[in-house]
Amino acid sequence: MNILDEIIAYKRKEVEERKSLYPVKLLENSIYFSTLPVSMKKYIRREDKTGIIAEFKRKSPSKGIINAHAPVERTSIGYMQAGASALSVLTDKPSFGGSSEDLMTARKFNFCPIIRKDFTIDEYQVVEAKSIGADAILLIAAVLAPQQSKTLAAFARSFGMEVLLEVHDEEELKQNLEVGADLIGVNNRNLKTFEVSIDVSKRLAPMIPDSVVKVSESGISSADTIIELRKHGYQGFLMGENFMKHSRPERAAMEFMDELRRKSVQ
Template sequence: MNILDQIIAHKREEVAQRKSLYPVKLLEQSTFFKGKPVSLKKYIRREDKVGVIAEFKRQSPSKGVINSAAKVEKTTIGYMQAGASGLSVLTDTKYFGGKNEDLITARSFNFCPILRKDFIIDEYQIIEAKSIGADVILLIAAALSPEEVKSLGAFAQNLGLEVLLEVHDKAELERSINPHIDLLGVNNRNLFTFETTVQTSKDLAELIPDEFVKVSESGISDPAVVVDLMKHGYEGFLIGEHFMTKGSPEKACRDFVRKVQGLINR
């Protein structure tokens, strides 16, 4: 059983437990549930932005603890002041050290689009995502059947949320792509070896239809790589580890965004 299989098996147990503790009717009473989601697609394409989706991530299965001291409020506000196009907040507890309260905090202090980064396998989690203030959900092709990707995507869009589909290779892309997706993310990290290479994003770029916002995820630490990926049609860049390993993630984000802008304007 690989790490993704382990995570999904645990997630099924977790979701079943949460359903009994927090019924859907309770989630729908949240003040955030009634709010209008903010479009990540629009923010990524804003002319004053460079497409960086800045992630708040305390730990990961491949790296262990990344940053246990960073505060959600300070970091996420700092990310947006730094010029990020949106936020990504991990809400998985067991493997990533996140929690729903992290996203609620980020939402309380920011008006920008927020991606709920978790392992979505059930419609319940999509309702939950909206109830905690998320604007976008992540669907991971490697963890879902094509039918599940389609039905969960449609369910999310019906609630007004945008959908980021994550793929790792050509086979996942071809079998999972459907009309109920807004953004298509290519994860540069190999699920089995944990190695990262942005070549994965380049290889898949031409296979992604133009109606989707292309997002490159993982292994991006050089502003020059972002500018290079832009030439391949990528508009969004999900970056977490590179920022979170620094003492001040928000300052690292600001420096990164400025360098990207500098390279574009050269």
């Protein structure tokens, strides 16, 4: 089994356990069930924002601990004040050190769109995402059959939530063009080698329909890279590690986005 297989095997057990502890009826009592989700698609396209989806991530399978001590409240507020278009919050604990509580904290202090970053494999997790205040969910093509993704996407939209579909190569993209995602994210990291190359986003860009928002993920560490990716039609840029590796991620985000704004008008 590779790392992804191990994560999904654990996730299946975790979901079954959570179903018994927190039944759907209980989740539906959340105050967020009656609130209208904020559109990540619209926020990313707003000209007064940077297009950056700023991520709160404590650790990762490839890098280990990135930042174990940054507080969600200060970091998420700082991200938005810096000019981020949306927040991404990891809720997977074993691999990323996240939790549902992290997302709920971010929701409490921010009115922007928040995507729940997790390994969604079951409709229960969609209900769970809605109950903790998420506006969008992530679906990963590498762990779902196209029909599964299509079913989960339709279920998410029934709650007014949006869907970011993540792909890693041409084959995954071709197989999932009919899923009905609002945003398609190209992950520049090779799942087998963990090698990162922005060329993956450039190569797949012409294949992504203009009706969805193009998002580039992983390996973005300079303003010049974002400016280059915009030329290929990308409007969204998922960034976490580049900010989280600093003791004050929100300050790193502010400096980065200030630089991006300066270079964008040159």
